[in-house]
Amino acid sequence: MSISIQRNFGALCLVGILAAGPCVASAEDASSDTVKVLQQRLEQSIKMIEALAARVQELEAKTAATSAAAATAVVVAGSQQPPAPAEAARLQAVEQQISQIETANAARQGDDSGLAVHGFADVNIGNHNPFHAYEKGASLNNLDLYLTPKLGDKWLALFELNFEVDHNGNFGVDVERAQLGYQFSDAATVWVGRFHTPYGYVNTAFHHGVWLNDSLRRPSFLMFEDQGGVLPAHTVGAWLTGGARGESGKVLYDAFAGNGQQIIGGLIDMRSGGNEHGKLIYGGRLGYQWTAGSFEGLSFGVNALDSKINDDQVPENLTDVRVAGAFAVYDTDTWEVVSEAYWFDNVNLYQGIGTHRSEAFFAQIGYRLPYFVPYARYERARLDQTDQYFAQQLTGGSYYRTAAGFRRDLNSKVAVKFEVANTHYTDRTVGEINEFLSQLAIRF
Amino acid sequence: MVVRRKTFVCRLWFAAVLIGSLYAIAGIHARAQAAALTGGVRLAVLPQSWQDDTGKVLSLADLSGQAVVLTMAYANCHRICPMTMAGLTRLQAALDAKGTHAEFVVVGYDPENENPSTWRHYRQSHHLERSNWHFVTGSVADTAQLARQLHFELWKYDEHVMHDSRVLVFDACGLLARELGPKADYAAGAL
Numbered sequence: 001m002s003i004s005i006q007r008n009f010g011a012l013c014l015v016g017i018l019a020a021g022p023c024v025a026s027a028e029d030a031s032s033d034t035v036k037v038l039q040q041r042l043e044q045s046i047k048m049i050e051a052l053a054a055r056v057q058e059l060e061a062k063t064a065a066t067s068a069a070a071a072t073a074v075v076v077a078g079s080q081q082p083p084a085p086a087e088a089a090r091l092q093a094v095e096q097q098i099s100q101i102e103t104a105n106a107a108r109q110g111d112d113s114g115l116a117v118h119g120f121a122d123v124n125i126g127n128h129n130p131f132h133a134y135e136k137g138a139s140l141n142n143l144d145l146y147l148t149p150k151l152g153d154k155w156l157a158l159f160e161l162n163f164e165v166d167h168n169g170n171f172g173v174d175v176e177r178a179q180l181g182y183q184f185s186d187a188a189t190v191w192v193g194r195f196h197t198p199y200g201y202v203n204t205a206f207h208h209g210v211w212l213n214d215s216l217r218r219p220s221f222l223m224f225e226d227q228g229g230v231l232p233a234h235t236v237g238a239w240l241t242g243g244a245r246g247e248s249g250k251v252l253y254d255a256f257a258g259n260g261q262q263i264i265g266g267l268i269d270m271r272s273g274g275n276e277h278g279k280l281i282y283g284g285r286l287g288y289q290w291t292a293g294s295f296e297g298l299s300f301g302v303n304a305l306d307s308k309i310n311d312d313q314v315p316e317n318l319t320d321v322r323v324a325g326a327f328a329v330y331d332t333d334t335w336e337v338v339s340e341a342y343w344f345d346n347v348n349l350y351q352g353i354g355t356h357r358s359e360a361f362f363a364q365i366g367y368r369l370p371y372f373v374p375y376a377r378y379e380r381a382r383l384d385q386t387d388q389y390f391a392q393q394l395t396g397g398s399y400y401r402t403a404a405g406f407r408r409d410l411n412s413k414v415a416v417k418f419e420v421a422n423t424h425y426t427d428r429t430v431g432e433i434n435e436f437l438s439q440l441a442i443r444f
Numbered sequence: 445m446v447v448r449r450k451t452f453v454c455r456l457w458f459a460a461v462l463i464g465s466l467y468a469i470a471g472i473h474a475r476a477q478a479a480a481l482t483g484g485v486r487l488a489v490l491p492q493s494w495q496d497d498t499g500k501v502l503s504l505a506d507l508s509g510q511a512v513v514l515t516m517a518y519a520n521c522h523r524i525c526p527m528t529m530a531g532l533t534r535l536q537a538a539l540d541a542k543g544t545h546a547e548f549v550v551v552g553y554d555p556e557n558e559n560p561s562t563w564r565h566y567r568q569s570h571h572l573e574r575s576n577w578h579f580v581t582g583s584v585a586d587t588a589q590l591a592r593q594l595h596f597e598l599w600k601y602d603e604h605v606m607h608d609s610r611v612l613v614f615d616a617c618g619l620l621a622r623e624l625g626p627k628a629d630y631a632a633g634a635l
Contacts, residue, residue, distance in 0.1 A: 116599060118599050118601070118606065146601060148599075148600075186556070204602070205603075207601070207602060209601055209604075212601070212604060247561065291519075291520075291562065291565065292561075292565035292569070293565075296565070296569060331522060332522060333522050333526045336522070368522060368523070368526075370527070409523070411626070412524055412597075412607075412608040412609055412626060413608075443606060
């Protein structure tokens with residue numbers, strides 16, 4: 001009896017839901033707002049059913065004796081009513097329709113049309129600009145928009161638009177990455193366009209997402225070209241990348257070639273429209289990453305590149321920039337240790353003043369506590385000032401820096417970082433600066 | 445001198461306003477996402493084809509009849525997922541203390557780089573080997589759909605999976621009963 005009454009109430013309510021929204025259920029192009037309304041109605045109706053069921057139970061308790069007597073009388077009379085087949089069929093049909101509505105809603109929620117825009121942004125306050133040390137006070141760094149339009153299962157596209165303050169303090173827009181690719185398999189993806197040159201670890205691990213990095217900034221010599229980096233962080237050309245996964249780790253490789261860069265106005269330019277002399281940058285990287293076992297979290301690798309880089313001087317310099325590098329990373333739930341080293345063996349081709357050797361390295365160690373991540377970093381660059389490649393760069397001087405700081409995540413999208421650093425400049429200009437920096441970095 | 449000081453004060457004010465705006469935008473966005481998950485979500489209407497860390501096929505509908513604690517994670521995450529796992533462990537301890545049983549399902553965010561073997565190693569290295577915990581992977585499409593249906597943030601920045609920390613509790617009927625955010629008191633008895 002009670003089950004029957006509950007079912008009747010439930011069936012009435014469910015029919016009411018269906019009566020309220022048959023158009024929504026059948027329309028293929030129902031708007032998401034309509035779907036939400038339908039969901040809310042469904043939720044309200046379920047609550048109503050539960051409330052009515054409770055009320056039914058209450059009424060049944062009051063009439064239990066009467067019901068029992070009536071049932072007994074019916075049994076005695078031998079006239080027990082059989083279950084109404086039409087009612088049962090109708091209830092079953094209603095349940096099926098409800099299930100279909102839920103499935104249709106789920107499918108609509110799974111609709112993946114449209115292009116999502118994500119990105120990063122950061123604001124810095126300190127006694128110096130962390131990316132242009134000769135500026136002081138508060139500074140915007142970048143607003144980075146990241147787009148990955150879907151082109152199908154195998155075709156890939158990636159664009160990174162960066163609104164950033166340049167070394168003159170002016171705001172500008174830069175297409176930092178514009179890559180079109182095809183994924184043959186996990187073992188091989190080829191990209192063409194403008195990408196981050198695959199050397200070391202930092203340049204392709206953190207890209208322009210400042211929020212990603214536990215530290216407030218990259219080592220100075222590894223910053224992007226317009227922030228003081230002395231390596232060609234971007235390449236316009238083609239890039240083959242992939243890996244082979246084993247039981248306890250994976251081998252990772254990269255090979256690339258593109259336009260040789262040019263130093264213009266003291267900064268390395270990646271020649272997005274091509275260069276004048278038609279010469280190339282090419283290189284590769286090979287690494288291994290442990291994903292299980294005693295060495296889980298450890299990875300190391302080597303890389304090399306060769307680029308013919310000219311400048312805007314008269315007469316022009318052309319340098320064969322030859323760089324070898326190595327990196328080691330230990331990244332776990334508790335430790336983040338990153339170290340990279342680079343050795344330059346540059347040849348100034350036009351001015352004929354021979355081979356120049358330089359080197360740069362850094363080591364950073366961080367420890368992930370539950371609520372913040374303290375870190376310390378040491379970095380050093382010994383750059384030959386008779387090498388036209390470094391001499392023509394605004395930030396091509398030698399230095400060493402000791403830094404310590406910490407990161408605190410305010411939520412999963414907002415982090416605040418602090419860093420104190422002492423930097424000694426050792427050749428082009430001799431002196432030191434002390435920096436007290438803070439940063440608010442977000443992702444969205 | 446006075447002009448320079450005014451300029452400096454103006455810059456500080458400007459920076460403070462910018463920082464406040466960024467923080468407010470991020471906070472509003474996070475709250476809006478959390479509030480967006482309205483009722484009517486059932487385990488039965490989520491994608492069903494998953495593979496656990498032993499390689500066995502797992503259907504979420506098979507878990508109906510018992511409470512299900514569901515979250516998403518990726519094995520190479522060292523910032524958010526360890527805290528989520530710590531929260532789940534506290535929740536499990538609280539349930540054990542109450543003598544309550546629940547099935548724990550952790551859906552991998554990154555099927556392109558994770559497989560049952562990845563999660564098997566993860567469970568061993570993180571000491572999460574209880575039999576009622578299921579670490580599952582699915583297809584890229586199913587993973588994305590489940591994330592969308594349950595409003596888990598999911599997007600990739602190159603090899604990084606960008607996500608939040610949320611734990612959903614489904615009741616024995618398979619209906620979404622409650623959501624635990626990153627700052628929830630997991631040990632206070634979620635079920």
